[in-house]
Amino acid sequence: MRKLLLVACLLLVPVGAAFADPDIGCGPGTSVWQGSKGVMPKVLGATTNGSFGFQTFGISFGTLGCHQGGTVTADARLRMFAGANLDRLAREMAVGEGEVLATFAHLKGVAQTDQPAFYAFSKAHFAEIFAGDDVTENDVIGSLDRLLASDEQLAVYAKS
C-alpha cells in the first residue's frame, strides 16, 4: 500500500497546467478564493477537453489522495471535496443552499432531517467559519466543528 501511495504521489507531479493540488485533503490545504490560479484557457491549445490535471488521476485510486491505513477515510473524503470546491462552498453557505453545500453536508454525515438546520446554522455562523481571507478547508472544517459542538441539535456532527 505504501508503495502505491509513493507511486501515486509521483504520478500526481503536475502535468502541464497543474490544477490538481497533490496535498488536497492531507497536506496544508488550499486557500479559498483562488479562482483558477489565473490561468484562463483563451489561447489555442490550452486545454484539450480534459487535461487540467485530471489525467493525473490515472485509473486506479492510488492517485486519489490520502490513504490513511489503506482506505480513503470519510474525513479525507470530506477534506478533499471541501478543498477542491472551497469557493463554491463559501458562496452556498452564505446563501444557505446549493449542490456543493448539500454534498458537503452529506459527506459530513448530516442526516437528511437535520440538513435544513445545518444550512441555517452554517449561514448564521458564516463569518466565523470562514474567519479570514486565507482560510483553507482544514481551517473551515475546524471552525465548523468547534461551533457545532456547542449547538444542541447538531453537536453530534462535530467530529474533530
Place this chain on the structure above:
Amino acid sequence: MLRAHRAGLALLCCLAPLAARAEANDAYLAALIARSRELRLADAPQWRRLLHYHESWFRIGATSSADAPGFFLAPTGRSDAQAELEATLASFFAPPPSEPDREPAQCAFIARHHWLAAELAFDPQRLPPRRCPRFEAWYAELDPSGITFVFPEAFLNNPASMFGHTLLRLDTAVGEGRHDLISWAINFSGATGNDGGPLYVMKGMLGFYPGYYAIGPYYEKVKEYGDWESRDIWEYRLDLSRAEIDLLLMHLWELQGIRFDYYYFDENCSWQLLGLLEVARPSLRLTERFPLWVIPADSVRAAVEEAGLVGEAVYRPSTTTQLRDAVRHLTAPERSLALRISTGELAPDADELGALATRGRAAVLTVAYDLLRHELIAGEVARDETASRARAILVARSRVDVQGSSFPAVPAPRVPPHEGHASARFALRAGYEDQRAFVDLRARPSLHDWLDPQGGYTRGAGVQFLDTTLRWYPEQEQVRLQELVALGLQSLTTWDPLFQPLSWRFDTGIRTRLQPEAGQSDLDPEAVWRTHGGVGLAFALPRDATLYGFAEATLDAGPTLARDYALGPGAALGLLVGSENDRWRAHAYAQVTRFALGDRTTWLRAGVEQRLTLGPRTALELDTAFERDFGTSWGRVGLSWNLYF
C-alpha cells in the same frame, strides 16, 4: 554414490508434483485452445471489442486501435485475434509475477478472463479463479449503480472543444439520494502538454498525441467545463444493467495506462466511449456507424438511440449562464449596485444597499459576488487584491435573512443537443447569378450555421468544416468548384452592460469572385483562397432577434488577382430574425471590403437568406443577393433544398 542418488531422489520428489502440475496445465491449456477454435471465439464480436479491433479503410483486415504493447500478450496480438486469445489463455496459467505491484494476468485482464471463463466454462479445479484484491478495492470505491453520458457543449475559443466533448459518469447509489458531484467521471483525452497554435492542431489531427483513460471526481469536470470554460453540460442517464456496468468497469481496469493514439476526427473521446459501451453491451453497434469521423453530439445521439435513456436529459447550466440569467432578474438600479459592489467601489454594507428590501439586498449581494468570481476566473483581477472583498460580500449576504437562492433555476433550452438537426447537410440549389442559370450541389460534413434550425446547438455559434459547393452552369456547360470552406467559425454573444462580450468570426477557404474579362461581356468566375475574420458586437432585440456589426479584414490569394493577392479592411452589419417555433429564420446582411493592397477594389454584398423547415430532416432556403466587385454589379437568387443526415 548412494548419497548422490538419495539427493537426486529427494529432488525428484520435490520437482515431481511441480512437473505433474505443469503437465496438467499444458494439457488443459491445449484443451481450452482447441475448444476456442471449435467455437471460433476469436471471431466473436465481444472478443474483438475487448481487443479494440476495428476495420480500417486503409488496412486489410482488422487491427486494434490500442497502441501500447502492454495491451497485447502475443507478439502479433495487435492484428491476430486468435494468437492473442491463445496467449491470453496461456497467461492465466502463468505463476503470479514476483513484483508486488504487478497483478497476475487473470486480474490485469479481468474482463477477458471473465468472458473466456464463461464461454469456455473454465474448470475451477484445473484453472482456479484468483482473487483480485486491487480490482475489488477499486470497484468497491466506485460503487456504481448507473452510467450517465455527459456532454459539455461546444466551446468555440478552442478548436479541440469546438465540437463539444463527451465523458461518462458512474452514478453511485447513495442511501439518501444521489450526489452527482462526488460521482466518478471516466474521461478519455489526449495528453498534449503545452503545445499550442498550428502545431497543436496538426498533431491532434494526425494522431501524434497519446490518449489515455482517466478517472476522477465529477466535480473536477463540472469545475473545468462549467466554471472555467462556461460550457453548459447535458447529462444523459443510460439504461445499462448492473451486469453491463460491471463488464464496462472490468474492461476499464484493463485499459489502465494503455495508450491510444488520439486522432481528433475519428479516434477521439467520443469514439472511445462508444467502444466502452459496446463492450458493456455487445449487441450495440455504435462505432461502426462512424467510419470516417465522429462528432461528440452525434455520439450522444447514437448512444441515446441505441442504449436507451432513463428519464430526461438533465441540463446543468454553467456558472456564466446562471449569472447572465440572474442579471436579467435584477432591475437596472440593482444591476448597477451589484457591479459597484463587485468592483469594490461600494462597500457591501453601504447605505444604498440598506435602502433595498431584504429580497433585493440578497439578490444584489449574490450577483455582486458572482460577478467578482467571474472576473477572478477570467484572470481579470488578482486573488490577493480581491479575496477580502469576496469574503466581505459573502459575510454581508450571510447576514441577510433570506435563506436560499434569490433566483429560479435557469430553464433548460427547449431542444436538448441530441434532438438538434443532424450534423451533416446536403443541399441542391438552383438559381441565377449574373443572368446565368446555375445548379449547385453542396455538401457540408459538419456542422451548423446561423440559419440552420437552432435547437440543440449553442446559441449564436456556427462551425463549418469542409463546406463544399460544386456549381454547374447548364448553358455554358461549365462545372467548377464554387466554394470550399475549409473552416468557418462564428460566435455571436449578445451584449449586456455587465459582461460586454465581443462577438467574432473567422473563415478560410476557396471562394469564387466574378471578374470582368477584357473583350467579354460576361463576368468570369475565378477562384481565390479567402481568409477572413471579424470582431464586433451583437445585440439582442425583441422577439429573439439579433443585430450584429463586425469590423473585418479579408485576405484573398489567387493567380487571377493583380499581384496574386488582395488585402483590405471591411465592415459587416446583419440582422437575424426567426419565428418562435424556429420553423422560419431569416438573415439580412450587408458586407463591404475595401481591398487596399494587391488587387485594389471594393467588394460589396448585401442580401437576405431565409430558411423554412419542411420536416425533421429537410428545409428550404431562399437567398437573394446583390453583389458588386471589380467595378461591376450583379444579382443572385437561389432556391435550395437541404437535407440533414
